[in-house]
Amino acid sequence: MKDKTLRLLLLMILLAVNSAVAANAAQIKSHISIKQPGNPAVTYDLQTTPPEALPLVVTTRQVAAGNETIYEVTVKARQQTVYFNFGAELATSYRSADCEYYLPGFWYHRNLRSPKEAPSFHTSKSWNFREDRMSAPLTSVYNMETGDGWGVLRLLDTAADALTCHQSGEEILSGESSVGYLGFDGEQTEVELCFGYPYIETPKRYIRKLTLIPPITTFARLKAGESKTIRWRVKRLAANDYASFVSQMWEYCFDVMDPQPVKPLYSPEEMKAQMANYFRRAYVDRYPLKYHSGHGLHIERCEPAPIIQVGFCGRVLLNAFNAIEYGEQTAQKDLADNGQAIMESFLKHGFTQAGYFYDDINYNIGVPDDNAVVHSIRQQSEAIYAVLLYLKYEKEQGRRHTEWEQRIHRLLDNLLGLLKDDGHYARKFHDDGSDIDSSGGSTPSATSALVMGYRYFGDKHYLAAAKHTVDYLEQNIISKSDYFSSTLDANCEDKEAAIAAVTATYYLAKVTRGKEQQHYIDLCRQAAYFALSWYYLWDIPYAPGQMLGDLGLKTRGWGNVSVENNCADVFVFELAHIVDWLGKTCNEPRFTRMNTLINSSLNQLLPVKGRLCGIAVEGFYPEFIQSTDWDYGKNGRGFYNDIFAPGWATASLWELYSPNRTDHFLEK
16 A cells, blocks of 8 residues: 555656646547538548648647646638538557546446446447536546546537437538537557547447447538637546546546536525425325325326335325425425325335335236335335434424334334345345345445434444445445446446435434544545536537527536436435535535535426426426437437426425435434
8 A cells, every 4th residue: 555655646746747748748649520411521630631631721739738738629611611520539558458437427437337238348448429428528547557547628619509410420510519529449458538529429329228329420510711619628647546536537627617506596495385386286195005196297297197106216205294394384284284194194005014115006007916026225215214304303293103113113123134244235125035136236325214213213223234334335335436226227327326325424424423423424525526426517508499408408517317317317315415514524615616506506497387397387397307419218308208207306306405404303
């Protein structure tokens, strides 16, 4: 360890002393493709092609800027209209076998947690993507052997985008676009970072869940005498490991892009007042289990569906508690009564014989036999979280629910029995406790439930189990920067896994003291960089006619979802107030600013009268936005899929606008 630290220190000194030289140490080569309509494009190597042989003038220059280089290219048409695509490669001199990659919100390590049907090393070691797939327009590579890395960050133009007629092939853009591409080539012995304008996507395009199609190369038009200038920042830095590399690159992107809060359209109070319509309009009472219909709804109708999820997409119990609390705060008795009816129905009909919640019920099919039930540690934990919030609130109102307490106590005891020797939980399991999916990626979702159980019941066995889960989390997820498999509809690198790690370590930090607490704070901070790396630091452009662009949506503050699900959403829950706490605790103002940014931005698509934002009913907040050239199967970029899940979106935003809820619960 001492040798590695000394090597890192020497490398940092070298980079600091000779920063301008270091930034220029890697060579950049470039090429340009020219297309005549109706003919295949011709590509020219700009290092070897005589300038007079081209129908345009290409000027490149590198300017030292501190410890970075600004790489600038200007393309100017001569005497005729030209259609071009410019590309460049930064030669890193790194051996491919030694390298890991980081493209924020889309590529971590080598994406080997993702299946071959999504972008990953399983399919190719060389990829190029539209910039708007990334939460910051950065491509970067880290050398595990030398302890340093390179990054290329696009300097943004005025935002614009244009449509293409086809999804693959050589395509001339229909108008002005600012969208370029970023990527890497790890197929060769030495790694290159790739970048250019306008965008290409190679060797495949990722257009919907687990769907890769042939590549695309787009061409921008320049009329005679017109010119276009594009800029990138090239940076080299030293890092002790991949986690440090990602955190430094995130800080670098944040500082360069300097995202400012969006002017909020609504206050938190106005958001809650409007979203409360969801509690009223989505309420279903015709089945043994009563619920707010939370997923499987159609955007053009928003009519309740006969399906229930206790957590994940539905968040039925959390929304029931939200309705009770808000209904009593605002004297809307019907909301509170509906919430109480939901809780009572789950107490009577919501448990299996083994004492677990039914995770999913589709009343078109019927309640599943206990032997056929599939449980997930995430949904069971989310249900415990919701009910414990409810029980604490009810006690404060002078109402006690001993039967509910017994049920939750039994369920927490069940979780103790499910805990593996190494501290992990199976992702999915049968009602008898046997594993279906033994993967440990969802483990941190149980930590907060166990800590809450300790605080509510005073049972130190729950606290010991929570600490054991974080032992596993530290050794297998945080130390390896391997955040995966937390969401239930994908099994890959994802934002929710990183958020779960942040939340788990935060809960333990809030109930411990001294060196132990500091250890959990340090783990929380490390995980927070990965969680925040999924959140957009810039506003991606939309083409005219794409609804989200026409609404004026600013994407900064929204979070990418996962490698498999390449869209953005409002999944935040407790993350914003945790990073705000981290910012104050660790004296990290970037975290505090991210809390402000997220709070200011996620309210933009609230459906209200006269501005329904594509949703049929006021207050039913959209689940996600199809933010890049990717969709769930319907409507495409700039629109919603036809089916959505307002249940979890409502619950997430409600948590965002209830920032003191967790601290209130965990305080003695």
